[in-house]
Amino acid sequence: MSVSAITGLALLVLIAAAFYAGRARAVAVSGDKPVRLHSLPNYHGYFLAAWTAIPALAVVVIATIVERQLGMSAWTSAALTAVLSVLAGLAGLSLARRRINTGFRARNHVERLIDVVLLASSVIAILTTVGIVASLLFESLRFFEAIDWRIDRFLFGLHWSPQIAIRADQVGQSGAFGAVPLFAGTAMITLIAMIVAAPVGLFSAIYLSEYAGPTTRRIVKPLLEILAGIPTVVYGFFALLTIGPAIRGAAEWVGDLTGIVALQNAVTQSALSAGLVMGVMIIPFVSSLSDDVINAVPQSLRDGSYAMGATKSETVREVILPAALPGIVGALLLAVSRAVGETMIVVMAAGQGANLTGNPFESVTTITVQIVMLLTGDQEFDSPKTLSAFALGLVLFAFTLVLNVIALRVVQKYREKYD
Amino acid sequence: MTSADRQSAVQKRLLKRYRDEARFRAFGIAAIVFALAMLALLIGSIGSQAISAFTVNELTLRVELDAERVDPAGDRSPDSLRRGSYNGVLQDALRAEFPTVTEREDLRDLFGLYTPLVAARLLNQVADNPDLVGQTIDFTFPISDHADLYLKGQITGRESEVLAGGFTISRADGRATIISEAGVFAAVRDAVRADLDLRADAIEARAERYETRSEAAGDAARSEQSSQDAEAARQQAAALRALTRDDGGDLELTPQLPSRLVRIAGGFVSVDAISADGRSVSGRILVDGDADTAASAEVLTLSVPQADRRFSDAQIAWTEALQARGNVSEGFNTWLFTNADSREPELAGVLGAMIGTVLTIAVTMALAMPIGVFTAIYLEEFAPKNRLTDLIEVNINNLAAVPSIVFGLLGLAVFINTFGLPRSAPLVGGMVLALMTLPTIIISARAALKAVPPSIREAALGVGASKTQTVFHHVLPLSAPGILTGSIIGMAQAMGETAPLLMIGMVAFIADVPSLSLDGLTEPATVMPVQIFLWSDGAERAFEARTAAAIIVLLGLMITFNALAVFLRRRFETRW
Amino acid sequence: MSTVYHDTKIENAKVELDNVGVTYGSKTAVSGVALRIPDRSVTAFIGPSGCGKSTVLRTINRMNDTIDIARVSGSVKIDGEEINSKSVDPVVLRARVGMVFQKPNPFPKSIYDNVAYGPRIHGLASGKAELDAIVETSLKKAGLWNEVADRLDQPGTSLSGGQQQRLVIARAIAVSPEVILMDEPCSALDPIATAKIEELIDELRENYCIIIVTHSMAQAARVSQMTAFFHLGDLVEYGPTEAIFTNPRDQRTQDYITGRFG
Numbered sequence A: 001m002s003v004s005a006i007t008g009l010a011l012l013v014l015i016a017a018a019f020y021a022g023r024a025r026a027v028a029v030s031g032d033k034p035v036r037l038h039s040l041p042n043y044h045g046y047f048l049a050a051w052t053a054i055p056a057l058a059v060v061v062i063a064t065i066v067e068r069q070l071g072m073s074a075w076t077s078a079a080l081t082a083v084l085s086v087l088a089g090l091a092g093l094s095l096a097r098r099r100i101n102t103g104f105r106a107r108n109h110v111e112r113l114i115d116v117v118l119l120a121s122s123v124i125a126i127l128t129t130v131g132i133v134a135s136l137l138f139e140s141l142r143f144f145e146a147i148d149w150r151i152d153r154f155l156f157g158l159h160w161s162p163q164i165a166i167r168a169d170q171v172g173q174s175g176a177f178g179a180v181p182l183f184a185g186t187a188m189i190t191l192i193a194m195i196v197a198a199p200v201g202l203f204s205a206i207y208l209s210e211y212a213g214p215t216t217r218r219i220v221k222p223l224l225e226i227l228a229g230i231p232t233v234v235y236g237f238f239a240l241l242t243i244g245p246a247i248r249g250a251a252e253w254v255g256d257l258t259g260i261v262a263l264q265n266a267v268t269q270s271a272l273s274a275g276l277v278m279g280v281m282i283i284p285f286v287s288s289l290s291d292d293v294i295n296a297v298p299q300s301l302r303d304g305s306y307a308m309g310a311t312k313s314e315t316v317r318e319v320i321l322p323a324a325l326p327g328i329v330g331a332l333l334l335a336v337s338r339a340v341g342e343t344m345i346v347v348m349a350a351g352q353g354a355n356l357t358g359n360p361f362e363s364v365t366t367i368t369v370q371i372v373m374l375l376t377g378d379q380e381f382d383s384p385k386t387l388s389a390f391a392l393g394l395v396l397f398a399f400t401l402v403l404n405v406i407a408l409r410v411v412q413k414y415r416e417k418y419d
Numbered sequence B: 001m002t003s004a005d006r007q008s009a010v011q012k013r014l015l016k017r018y019r020d021e022a023r024f025r026a027f028g029i030a031a032i033v034f035a036l037a038m039l040a041l042l043i044g045s046i047g048s049q050a051i052s053a054f055t056v057n058e059l060t061l062r063v064e065l066d067a068e069r070v071d072p073a074g075d076r077s078p079d080s081l082r083r084g085s086y087n088g089v090l091q092d093a094l095r096a097e098f099p100t101v102t103e104r105e106d107l108r109d110l111f112g113l114y115t116p117l118v119a120a121r122l123l124n125q126v127a128d129n130p131d132l133v134g135q136t137i138d139f140t141f142p143i144s145d146h147a148d149l150y151l152k153g154q155i156t157g158r159e160s161e162v163l164a165g166g167f168t169i170s171r172a173d174g175r176a177t178i179i180s181e182a183g184v185f186a187a188v189r190d191a192v193r194a195d196l197d198l199r200a201d202a203i204e205a206r207a208e209r210y211e212t213r214s215e216a217a218g219d220a221a222r223s224e225q226s227s228q229d230a231e232a233a234r235q236q237a238a239a240l241r242a243l244t245r246d247d248g249g250d251l252e253l254t255p256q257l258p259s260r261l262v263r264i265a266g267g268f269v270s271v272d273a274i275s276a277d278g279r280s281v282s283g284r285i286l287v288d289g290d291a292d293t294a295a296s297a298e299v300l301t302l303s304v305p306q307a308d309r310r311f312s313d314a315q316i317a318w319t320e321a322l323q324a325r326g327n328v329s330e331g332f333n334t335w336l337f338t339n340a341d342s343r344e345p346e347l348a349g350v351l352g353a354m355i356g357t358v359l360t361i362a363v364t365m366a367l368a369m370p371i372g373v374f375t376a377i378y379l380e381e382f383a384p385k386n387r388l389t390d391l392i393e394v395n396i397n398n399l400a401a402v403p404s405i406v407f408g409l410l411g412l413a414v415f416i417n418t419f420g421l422p423r424s425a426p427l428v429g430g431m432v433l434a435l436m437t438l439p440t441i442i443i444s445a446r447a448a449l450k451a452v453p454p455s456i457r458e459a460a461l462g463v464g465a466s467k468t469q470t471v472f473h474h475v476l477p478l479s480a481p482g483i484l485t486g487s488i489i490g491m492a493q494a495m496g497e498t499a500p501l502l503m504i505g506m507v508a509f510i511a512d513v514p515s516l517s518l519d520g521l522t523e524p525a526t527v528m529p530v531q532i533f534l535w536s537d538g539a540e541r542a543f544e545a546r547t548a549a550a551i552i553v554l555l556g557l558m559i560t561f562n563a564l565a566v567f568l569r570r571r572f573e574t575r576w
Numbered sequence C: 001m002s003t004v005y006h007d008t009k010i011e012n013a014k015v016e017l018d019n020v021g022v023t024y025g026s027k028t029a030v031s032g033v034a035l036r037i038p039d040r041s042v043t044a045f046i047g048p049s050g051c052g053k054s055t056v057l058r059t060i061n062r063m064n065d066t067i068d069i070a071r072v073s074g075s076v077k078i079d080g081e082e083i084n085s086k087s088v089d090p091v092v093l094r095a096r097v098g099m100v101f102q103k104p105n106p107f108p109k110s111i112y113d114n115v116a117y118g119p120r121i122h123g124l125a126s127g128k129a130e131l132d133a134i135v136e137t138s139l140k141k142a143g144l145w146n147e148v149a150d151r152l153d154q155p156g157t158s159l160s161g162g163q164q165q166r167l168v169i170a171r172a173i174a175v176s177p178e179v180i181l182m183d184e185p186c187s188a189l190d191p192i193a194t195a196k197i198e199e200l201i202d203e204l205r206e207n208y209c210i211i212i213v214t215h216s217m218a219q220a221a222r223v224s225q226m227t228a229f230f231h232l233g234d235l236v237e238y239g240p241t242e243a244i245f246t247n248p249r250d251q252r253t254q255d256y257i258t259g260r261f262g
């Protein structure tokens, strides 16, 4: 067993001991008449346990960070941490123990502590966002500095080949960090995915909510949910194994029949294959969001339309869809954001060539693929090549954030309208 | 408008309206059918791939553990045993099966029937039981991935035809000529000619494609290139056609044509020439036979030419011979579940990645569950309506839609580069996934808390409980099943996540099974989805099936988790 | 239970119900309803809530078809023609029988498009001009034209509740129906808007057969010529409104109109 494991165990024992010590002390000061206490003995126990745990854990965290900075050996550092943290725990224990007496409001103290813990937990969500924004911004700024602040070349440059820009004298020249091919690739795959997912998802939702009987719904809905639960790496393999070769085969066959060179030169890892599979992945996303939205359309509108002698499809097209439109737009925006940020399918199925092409049978690359390429394998953290991944991450984050904010707004407005 | 006018107008349009209706409905059905068909295709194609990885062909050899070779120092000490030449004794065992194989290149091919890594297993077996030294034991190990694929029919099509009528065999210089007075090889000869014709046809078709491409091409250089390609193809086709002409000489079989192996008198000959009259074939002896005459011969036709595969005719003959001798058996692939990753597909397993997943998800659960539940409790039960809580709410909704790869970037920049936590470690992976699943857990926990009716809270507060006591003693226990369900679903999600873990270096090749302990948290590891990603990229074909098998294992894990969630929901669900 | 019919001569019944029953799943909502409803008059369905008024009303334009679990038995005839027969298409039927609901439900479209909805789907207008004319007459008949003539392109939902309900009535009469069903059309409106609608119903009576479900006995007394009283899924009493209100023959009717229950 390692030193750190022993430390952990020792601290646990200490904290437990503190709890019992607090309880015993409280009973003792009350002269064995716990009713005279302001708070139940258990609260005194919790109080003591907390004041043992907090200093001890704080010391563990601080000591670990400081020791790492000082570059101590692993064993010394672990041993030192162990000693310091146990001492801190004992100190907290003895100080807090003195406060216990009959009038001591242990419960209020404990409850205030719980409040603090709860608030601190919720703040983590904010810290996460702050951490994301700060780290992306910070590293991106370093990247922009490395390319001489030619952000325009990054955003509008047509040539992406970060590997040739590793040497310092090449940086900033030759437009090696022009991200337009990545944006174009991302856009093309997203477009293909949405061309698949939007109609299929929407029509599935319409059919399930307006046409299907309860039995069909009961069977089909969970099946669609399975589609949503499959890990993206599985979709990626599916594209690589089945869809990519099938598309390539079909394209070559048609290409040979028609003599279209673009089709004859189709490759297995293509924008079409990745986009198609991504579309399949997004179908349940679109359909379940649309389903919610369509179900939120009041029944009275349907009744009104049917009472006018409209058929089901007329009711759907003329009344339900216009009523649900904002919600559906919101759902589609969320789906787009999903597609833009999707990584594994494109990494596995879209190839890596930074082609600036409109031909879906060629391989393209996307923002996420490049982030993965740049940050996997050997990397020195300070090279512009590595830093550029964070600039791409920043673009990705900003874009999806804007989409999400708009989408959530739209959906919320819509919800309010019919609530 | 009178009612009669209206009625006739309505009738007039009715047919078209119902056609539209039917079309619209058909679109709906088509959409669902498409989605479900894709699901079926996905599961079908991966499942059918996976099946072959769940079985494996194992080779059993009689291995002589010669004391001098496996225990150089002669003292049975672990040290000495470790210096022994275990691969050497394995090689000897294989050579004993095929004594006529002596050429260096042939031997290399022969030893290619297994990976030398299995020698380590033999060593461990002997080290565990030093009494084995000097004995001859049966040692079983997975046959090479290519041999395994061949035996599963995935390297080449294989047709067998038994010819009868009596044969005589004459051998010289490692070659054999097999003579059939009845001329039964005529059928083989015709089949080879048909093969040649087919190939020539295909090449001519390709030539035509090059020609059209040359005409269609925009620039001169491309057009020129294509027409050169076309010319080359035409010549190739003409050469093949020439072979098929009956000019009285032998018909030659090149490695570019489907192979023909003749199994005769317990040996194998690979045919490279057939006499024009169909009375004799000749070729290299791959496995030596034991007689000069035979009543029957079996012709194996291997549809993939030797030049197009990485498993030679000789290796096929050896594998067939070993199988005929009972040295090969197919069984459940336990290696897949007891080994960590390996460069050799036949030894690669998912155990390492499974343990990595367990460690990572344990960290995720330990962090995300309490933080998520506390946040939910705070927002639902305690939070005052103010700027800060509004901000937290908006934040959580947005975090839920942030691409997962961004969380990976956060982990890399903050946990690894700033805090100096180790790369590739389940600890960091778990932390990143915890931040990622936090919104899911918070949202579902809030829903569960919301579902507890206010009357419960009022009742508790009414008997003098404090707010905190009310929440922790009454509301939280009642919403626990809902919270647990949501958390499990969140964990299942995290279990399938790949991209953020690539960012923090969990893509390393790790051949050791990580230790399932606290120390394992900071050692390099990988997880199931990343293992799938790594294998999907594997150069060896056998990795394809193993990738699919790993996917089935991962899906099985996730289904188990989700089933648990459904079970919990059913079992403990309370309707208010 | 048998129904008490007041002695009235209904020469040409527009709508005839005979032994009509409706079940929702295993639950019987109404049974054995027989009624002869005259044309060019207003017939009110009254009774405590949940007694099946809406359910009976919805058998007349087969709106119960849209509820999966609803089953209708018995015979409903309009102009002597059985509407529950297979050969009658509900889409065509509903062009003859318009319906107005409790809560105003204008579509999320402009005022113009709301009124033009029926003529468009049924193909009743052969051009823009004709459609304009239909919209204008319908809005005029619904007494809404003066209020909305200059903002036809605004969404129907931008109108006030009473205006919305008149818009919905305009929408219904735009297809020139013969029968108009109204299910508590005023229950979501204030008294002034209610008065306007009642006035409108009175005007429409000259051209249509109107059947109105109402909660308010005062309203039934004000607008209807015939009244049917329902109780717990049965039609209890049917006759001229005056007779029902002044001389109810069934104890339950009497209790209800004197306000003893309901």
Ligand SMILES: Nc1ncnc2c1ncn2[C@@H]1O[C@H](COP(=O)(O)OP(=O)(O)O)[C@@H](O)[C@H]1O
Binding pocket: C024, C029, C048, C049, C050, C051, C052, C053, C054, C055, C056, C067
């Ligand atoms: N869609 C429905 N599904 C099931 N039961 C219904 C449905 N609509 C009405 N009912 C039932 O039928 C009975 C009559 O309802 P209804 O006709 O709406 O009454 P009223 O309009 O007189 O208030 C009630 O008991 C009601 O619960």
Ligand SMILES: [Mg+2]
Binding pocket: C053, C054, C055, C183
């Ligand atoms: Mg009603």
